[in-house]
Amino acid sequence: MSPETILYIVLAGVVSIALAVFMYGYRSKQTGSLRWVFGILRFITLFSILLLIINPKFKSETYTIEKPKLPVLIDNSASIGELGQKENVSAFLQKLKENNELNDKFDVSYYSFGNDFRESDSLSFDEKNTNISKALTSANELFKNQTAPTIVITDGNQTLGNDYEFSSATFKNPIYPVILGDSIQYTDLKIEQLNTNRYAFLKNQFPVEVILTYSGTSPVNSEFAVAQGAATVYRTNVSFSENETSKTLNFTLNASSVGLQKYSAQILPLADEKNKTNNSKQFAVEVIDQATNVLVVSKITHPDLGALKKAITSNERRTVTFKKPAEAVSVLNDFQLVILYQPDRSFASVFAEIEKLNKNTWTISGLQTDWYFLNGAQDNFNKEASNASEDIQAELNGNYGTFAVENIGFDNFPPLHTEFGALTISVPNEVMLAQTVSGIDNGNPLLATTEINGKRDAIWDGEGFWRWRARSFLETESFQSFDDFIGNLVQYLASNKRRSRLEVSSETFYYNNNPIKISAQYFDKNYVFDNRASLNISVKNTETEKQTVFPMLLRNNYYEVDLNSLPAGEYNYTVSVSNEAVSSSGKFTILDFNVEQQFLNADVPKLRRIAQNTNGKAFFATHGDLLINALVENTNYQNIERSEQKVVPLVDWKYLLALIVLALAAEWFIRKYNGLI
Structure with a gap:
């Protein structure tokens, strides 16, 4: 406590005593003990009030011993x-x-x-x-x-x-690895990696890349083969030695029939191999007879276009073609979706042909968009044109129900650039992303979708979303979340299929070391997403006839189930809604591949290197x-004494307030009792 505060407290005491003496020592009509009682009570009241005003504080210091963490x-x-x-x-x-x-x-x-x-x-x-x-x-x-x-x-x-x-x-x-396993190098042949496309087109060939590795000192010969059912579709001899420990095979296979095609790759094991599990691997390709063709019409060059192409074509079932406005008119009918990037007056013939062919569109606007032209070229939306720009961010509409959308961190993405002004959508629509400025909704949609008489359109008001894809990679170490978001939007816009009340999304096959997730959306009779429904999925193994029922959990605007507990095999499933005669069925295959079974021993050299790099x-x-002895005896790891200094009030204001109330109440009751009031 500072000397000034002590001085104020002493002065407060002196002033309180002086006032109490003045009020009850010289001017009071009471005599005897009542004068003393009233004087003391008045002193307490005055002194407490002055203490409240002064609010004296002192420093409290506490010491704690903190152990090092382990x-x-x-x-x-x-x-x-x-x-x-x-x-x-x-x-x-x-x-x-x-x-x-x-x-x-x-x-x-x-x-x-x-x-x-x-x-x-x-x-x-x-x-x-x-x-x-x-x-x-x-x-x-x-x-x-x-x-x-x-x-x-x-x-x-x-x-x-x-x-x-x-x-x-x-x-x-420092890092102290505890190594599980031994460092003995066993003779081993294995399929280190197998790469292929998830989809292939009918009557085409699809590429396969296989990396084979060998651990050993003696020269060995083996055979690598790929089988489909009982038929061998590829075979080659391979040889390895102490100096040649890996081989990369590149070949193509024929996509001769539509549907899921399963294959088994195997390198024949050596007689003395300890682990033969890593000698074979299953893979599959879904053969399709047509792709979703997307046309991007743009007059300008922009990084957004590259991000669009990467995101859309991350699924091999989709193709992207770029055309300038003058080139696009004659080929529009070859595409299921037309993306119009920052249109201006050169797009006039494109809009006329789109209206004639009734094509689905996705319009993306930005700082180079001619809004005077765009407002007149279509009737779905209108924006007040201006010469000012604005930086906006996105906020996901949790009630968006047109299709399932996962929040991939829109709030944290870099701002997009758009022209300042109010954007009005004049037809029935659903806003997926709203515009925000400094975290406040400015009332404009950033991304909205419309569906009129089976024709689907979208408006995206903001350029620079290539930064979103980059930020998504920095945060998740993968482009997948952003690419899936764009892919789902393109899948919806490119289709004219009428929506059902229960929409289920699943893959035809999964690897059992990856997430196995199936999602669904359920709509009420007015086609509004129902987040109060109870959805279940019944999964039946076609080989063992074992049937299991899983509840589907609500995730924002869709339901989802994780089926990673299922073993490899072929399954039929039915998604149903409790108390409703609505269901949807399908099938999928889980391919067996346990990457954790591929190892023979511990990676001792790498663990020793990370210990050395961190002084462990x-x-x-x-x-x-x-x-344990090394840690206990290491003098670098000692207890740390930490001091914490707090500034606390001398007397809590609550107690002072209570004391003032008690003193005044006591004085009032004593006066009342003695007939002085």
Whole structure:
């Protein structure tokens, strides 16, 4: 407390005493003890009021001892079980939990990782992927401002994410890998990777790329073959040696019939191979007889056009063609959707032909759009033209019900550029994205869709969405979320199929190490999305006849179910709505591929390198005591004494207020009792 505050308190006391004495010592008519009682009560009242005004404060300092953190990251993927390391994990964790010296020195916390990173409550060792990079990065962010050496219990075999060895360069805390498995190199042939398109066109050939690898020292010969059912469609001999450990095969297969075509690729195993699971791999291609053709008409060159093409063609079932306005008129009838990018007067003949052919359109406007022309070229929307520009952002309409839309982080995307002015849509429409400026809705749609007599159109008012695709990649390390968003919009606009009350979206085949999700939308009789419905999906395995029912969960404006628990096989499904005679059926195939079964041993060299790069040290799981002793004896990890200084009031204002009320009430009752009021 400062000297000035103490002086004010003393002055407040003196003034309170002086006033109390003046009021009840010289001018009071009371005598005896009542004068003293009233004087004391009045002093308390006056002094408390002055204390409230002064509000004296003092500094309170507390000290706490903070232990260094010790996060323990445990690999919960299926490869741990495949390598026979479950018992080693359990034994090492038991040592950590029972070592008193370690737990006295460190604040130990446990996390598990596979597909995701989470706090560890139990271990199942059944996750189908391993993302070590995500686990290390998450732990680094979680303890970035603290002393936190990190134990990573893993075999070092990663199947998802960035290379964790290079990610470790930014880690601030030492990493201590606990290696599960051995470093013995076994003789092994395997299919390292197989790449092919998801879709192919009927009577065309589709490319297949296969990467084969060999671990061993002696020259070996084998045969690689691809079979479809009982027929072999491709075969070749391959040879490897100590110096030639990999081969890349590129070949094509015929798409001879429509539908799902399943194939099995195999490299014949050697006699002494330990792991033969990684010698074969299933893959599939859906053969289609036609594609969705999209025409982009643009007079200008803009990065948005590149982003559009990449997003639309990320699905091989769609093609994109670019034309200038003068070239587009004669070919419009060859396309299911026409995208008009920033139209001006040179688009006059294009709009006339679109109206004649009744083509579905997607109009994208920006700073180079001629709104005087566009307002007169169509009747769906109108914008007040101006010469001023405006930066806008997007906000997803959670009630948008035309088709399923996932929120991919629109609020965090960079602003788009548009011409300032009010945009009015004069026909029935649904706004998917609303315009916001500084987080406030300005009343204009950014993206809206219309459907009149089977003709579908959309207006997108803003240029620069190529930055959205780039930001999406930075945040998710993939373009998929943005590409799926554009793809769903194009799929809706390119179709003239009449909507049903229950729309179900699924793939024809899935790999069982990837997400297996089916989504659906249910509309009431007025074709308004119903978020109160109860949807279930009944899934039946066509081979075992086993039937399972799953509830579908509401996600914004669609329902979704995750079927990753299903084993590989062929399935029929039916989505139904409770208490409604509405259902939709289909089928899909789950292809068996367990990437976690592809490994023979731990990646010891890489784990040792990340330990060295972060000033840690690698240990095998059987040498857990050495790691515990190293941590306990390391003098770099010491308790930290932290002081926290708070400025608190000398007396809480609530207590002072209560004291004032009590003093005044007591004085009033005493006066009343003695007949002085």
